[in-house]
Every structure is written in C-alpha cells, then in structure tokens.
Amino acid sequence: MKLGVLRKAGQNEEVEVTNPVIINWRNDKSRLVGDFRAVNTYTIPDRYPILRIHEALTQLSKAKFITSMNSLKGFHNNVLTTHPRKLLRIIAYCGIHEELRMPLSIKNSPPNYQIMMNTIFPHELSEVWLIIYIYDIIICSETWKLHSERL
Numbered sequence: 001m002k003l004g005v006l007r008k009a010g011q012n013e014e015v016e017v018t019n020p021v022i023i024n025w026r027n028d029k030s031r032l033v034g035d036f037r038a039v040n041t042y043t044i045p046d047r048y049p050i051l052r053i054h055e056a057l058t059q060l061s062k063a064k065f066i067t068s069m070n071s072l073k074g075f076h077n078n079v080l081t082t083h084p085r086k087l088l089r090i091i092a093y094c095g096i097h098e099e100l101r102m103p104l105s106i107k108n109s110p111p112n113y114q115i116m117m118n119t120i121f122p123h124e125l126s127e128v129w130l131i132i133y134i135y136d137i138i139i140c141s142e143t144w145k146l147h148s149e150r151l
Helices: 037-042 053-060 082-087 109-120 122-126 144-150
Strands: 006-008 021-026 029-034 065-070 089-092 095-099 130-133 136-141
Touching: 021 089, 029 089, 053 130, 053 136, 065 144, 082 089, 082 095, 109 122, 109 130, 122 130, 136 144
Parallel strands: none
Antiparallel strands: 006 095, 021 029, 065 136, 089 095, 130 136
C-alpha cells in the first residue's frame, strides 16, 4: 500500500471476486502475494511477441561495452483500469485489497510491460543498441564514447 499498488476496498463496496493470498518469505521478511492462478486459467493470452534470447545474443555479439539494468518494480508502472482491478482483489487477514497496478503473477504482465517499453523506446530499439527483455534493459555499444552517451 505504501507503493500505491494496492488500495483497501471500502466496507460498502460490492465484492464479487477475491483471490487468496500466499505469504512469501524472502530474506527473513514476509510479504503477501496474490494467488491469481484461477484468474490466469481464464485469461486469454496476449500474443504480443517478446524478444527471444538468441535474438538478444545476436545483437550483443558485436558490442564491446554492455550495461544491463533491471527495471525495478517494472510491471507496477502499468496502471490497471477498473475491470481488471475487480478481478484482482485479494483477501487477507487485514481485509480485501484491490490491485491498482499490474502485479507480476498475471499471465499477461510480461507482454503488457513489453508493449509499454516498446512504445517508450521505439527509436532506440529500431537502432538495435537497446534490448528490452521483460524487465531487463540492456544497452550495447561498440565504443566507450558512444556507450556513455547512450547511458
């Protein structure tokens, strides 16, 4: 809720769908994760093409300088409209919460994020020096001068 990816559903809101929550432990810290397997079962897959690894490796083969960055909280940059929010409600001991931004565990999260990134960086992608694979951003260059400009 601090990140603005969830909101608590109001007491008077009609709630038709809720998904259970799994407690995920990582580095001795717990976090609640929505179990969206049922939603994913009925979701029609988005067939937007995602870069294949061998294509990325071909682009990287000529580069002398490579920088890889991880887009922190990348999927959370996609804001959900009202209808998907209603399907992505989770129920936990602290009440019913609604996803406001795309969670990682949804079937169409990767293609939706890829569409967003391809829309933001069309020029760079067409020049073949920027590679976006899911939430990894890779910049490759043949010279340090060019590489530092691209960064």
